[in-house]
Amino acid sequence: MGLLDGKVALVSGLGPGLGRSVALAFAREGAAVVMAARRADRMTGVAAEITAMGGAALARVTDLAHPQECAALAEAARDEFGRVDVLVNNAFDTGAEYAPLAEADLDSWRRSMESTYWSALGLTKSVVAVMRPQPAGRVVMIGSLATHRPQPTWGSYVGPKAALLGMVRLLAVELGPLGIRVNAVQPAHIFGPTVQAFFESTAAARGVPYDAVYDEAASDTALGYLPSSDEVAGAVLFFACGLSDPVTGQTLNVNAGAWLN
Numbered sequence: 001m002g003l004l005d006g007k008v009a010l011v012s013g014l015g016p017g018l019g020r021s022v023a024l025a026f027a028r029e030g031a032a033v034v035m036a037a038r039r040a041d042r043m044t045g046v047a048a049e050i051t052a053m054g055g056a057a058l059a060r061v062t063d064l065a066h067p068q069e070c071a072a073l074a075e076a077a078r079d080e081f082g083r084v085d086v087l088v089n090n091a092f093d094t095g096a097e098y099a100p101l102a103e104a105d106l107d108s109w110r111r112s113m114e115s116t117y118w119s120a121l122g123l124t125k126s127v128v129a130v131m132r133p134q135p136a137g138r139v140v141m142i143g144s145l146a147t148h149r150p151q152p153t154w155g156s157y158v159g160p161k162a163a164l165l166g167m168v169r170l171l172a173v174e175l176g177p178l179g180i181r182v183n184a185v186q187p188a189h190i191f192g193p194t195v196q197a198f199f200e201s202t203a204a205a206r207g208v209p210y211d212a213v214y215d216e217a218a219s220d221t222a223l224g225y226l227p228s229s230d231e232v233a234g235a236v237l238f239f240a241c242g243l244s245d246p247v248t249g250q251t252l253n254v255n256a257g258a259w260l261n
Contacts, residue, residue: 001030002028002029002030003030003240003241003242004026004029004030004031004086004237005029005030005031007031008031008033008077008081008083008084008086009031009032009033009034009084009088009240010033010035010036010077010084010087010123011023011026011034011035011036012036012037012062012089012090012119012120013037013089013090013092014035014036014043014059015037015042016042016193017190017193017194018142018229018232018236019035019037020046021233022090023035023046023050023057024049025236025237027049027055027057028053028055029241031055031085031086031240032055032056032058032080033050033055033057033058034057034058034059034060034073034084035057035058035060036061036073036091037061037091038063039061040059043061044059047059058076058077058081060073060076064091064115064120064123065115065118065119065122066122067125070119071129073123074126074129075126075130083134084130084137085131085134085138086138086139086140086240087124087127087137087138087139088240089123089139089141089142090142091115091116091119091120092116092142092160112157112159112160116161116164117160117163117164120141120164121167124139124171128175128180131178135179136179137175137178137179137181138182138239138240138244139180139182139183140182140183140184140185140240141164141167141168142184142187142236143164143185143186144158144187144188145187145188145253145258145259147161149259165186165251168182168183168184168250168251172248172249181239181244181245181247181248182249183239183247183248183250184251184252185232185239185252186254186255187227187232187255188220188221188226188255188256189217189255189258190226190227190232191225191226191227191228191229192228192229195226199213199217220258221255221257222256222257223256223257226256227254227255235252238252
C-alpha cells in the first residue's frame with residue numbers, strides 16, 4: 001500500500017525540478033495527480049511518466065493569475081477524479097529584475113507577487129471549495145529560506161515568498177475546523193539543472209572551476225551538500241500523507257542544515 005492510495009493531489013508549477021519530483025513521488029505512493037502550468041510541454045513528459053508506472057494523471061494548462069482559471073482547474077480535478085485531497089502550491093516567479101528597492105521597477109515586483117502569492121491564494125480558495133465537503137485535506141506551500149537570509153536585490157523574490165509563508169499559520173487556523181492541514185516546506189538551493197546552470201555561469205564569470213562554486217554553496221550547510229528535488233519532494237510527501245496528521249501551521253526547513261554552521 002502507498003501512503004497516498006486513493007488520494008487525489010493537485011500540483012501547480014510543473015517544471016523540470018521540484019514540481020516534477022513531487023508529482024512523481026505522489027504517483028508512486030498511489031495518488032492520482034493533477035498538474036497545472038502555463039505551458040503544456042512542461043507537463044506532457046511528467047504525465048507520460050505517471051501513466052507508464054500505472055498511475056493516473058491530468059495535465060491542464062492554467063494561468064493561475066486568473067481566479068476563473070483557478071476555479072476551472074479545481075472543478076476539472078473534481079470532475080475527473082471526484083475529489084481533491086492535497087494541494088501543493090509550487091508555482092512562483094523570481095521577478096524580472098534583481099535590483100535594490102531604490103532602483104527597482106515596482107511593476108516587476110507586483111508581477112512576481114501576482115505569480116507567487118496571489119496565484120497561490122486564488123488556487124487555494126478554489127481547491128478548498130472542493131475539499132470542504134470532505135472529511136480532510138492538505139495544503140502545502142513551497143517557501144524559500146531566502147526569506148530568512150535575504151540578499152540585497154532579492155526583493156522581488158523574497159517579498160512574495162515571505163507573504164506566502166505568513167499565510168500558512170492563518171490558513172491553518174481558518175481551515176483547521178474543516179480538517180484541512182496547511183504547512184510549508186522551505187528549501188534553500190535545490191540541486192538540479194537550473195542551479196547547476198547558475199553555478200556554471202557563476203564559475204565562468206569568476207574564472208574559477210565549477211566545483212569551487214558548488215563547494216562554496218555546499219559549505220553553507222551542516223551536511224555539506226545540496227539536496228536534490230527528489231529529496232525535497234520527500235518532505236512534501238510527509239505533509240501530504242497521514243504521517244503528518246497532527247501537524248498544521250508549520251514551516252519545515254529542508255536544506256541539509258543550511259546556514260546552521
